Amino acid sequence: MALPLAGGCASAPRLPPPGVVAAARGARAYSAELSVSLRGRNLRGRGRVLVAFARPDALRVEVPGPAGARLVAVARAGRLTAVFPAERGLYVATASSEELEALLGIALTPQELGDLLLGQPGPRLKDYTVQWGPTAPRRIKATLPDGARLDVTVREPALDAALGPAAFDPPASQGYRTLDREEARSFWSRR
Numbered sequence: 001m002a003l004p005l006a007g008g009c010a011s012a013p014r015l016p017p018p019g020v021v022a023a024a025r026g027a028r029a030y031s032a033e034l035s036v037s038l039r040g041r042n043l044r045g046r047g048r049v050l051v052a053f054a055r056p057d058a059l060r061v062e063v064p065g066p067a068g069a070r071l072v073a074v075a076r077a078g079r080l081t082a083v084f085p086a087e088r089g090l091y092v093a094t095a096s097s098e099e100l101e102a103l104l105g106i107a108l109t110p111q112e113l114g115d116l117l118l119g120q121p122g123p124r125l126k127d128y129t130v131q132w133g134p135t136a137p138r139r140i141k142a143t144l145p146d147g148a149r150l151d152v153t154v155r156e157p158a159l160d161a162a163l164g165p166a167a168f169d170p171p172a173s174q175g176y177r178t179l180d181r182e183e184a185r186s187f188w189s190r191r
Helices: 020-025 097-104 110-117 181-189
Strands: 029-039 044-054 058-065 068-076 079-084 089-094 127-132 137-143 149-159
Touching: 029 110, 044 110, 058 110, 068 097, 079 097, 079 181, 089 097, 089 181, 097 110, 097 181, 110 137, 110 149
Parallel strands: none
Antiparallel strands: 029 044, 029 149, 044 058, 058 068, 068 079, 079 089, 127 137, 137 149
């Protein structure tokens, strides 16, 4: 069914096939490769990110680099653990929106981030638009609670992905030195 548009050559976004939205929002686990652009007051960046989560609150974020992971951050049961392998650094905090904002520049809880990726915007978002693919959101634009703008392109999303419990264990960090918030943020945001 075509929708009439007022002037211009723009076309209406395609709606996802029936049942796709409900299936995506009901997924218990998810994994994907993301291309992320973030523009905030104190941080601007773009890059490739590998993400996985399992409801209710388990999250894994990896930022790959040319010689291996630059950052591996895992949140589960209210605890956030991030390692910076090249620097042999470890950052541990609560898995709150404040700590994820301090570390990654994204002022969302693990649950809110999972909802955002599955096409279910939380009430704290100031703006949210989504373009659906055949099974899940493929493009997401959001204005976060702190005003930062997030633009995500999703590659190969896997709903109800078979993620073992070890996927959300804190990364190995024996012999790593403990970092404070500012030092952890500076390692992640380096180019």
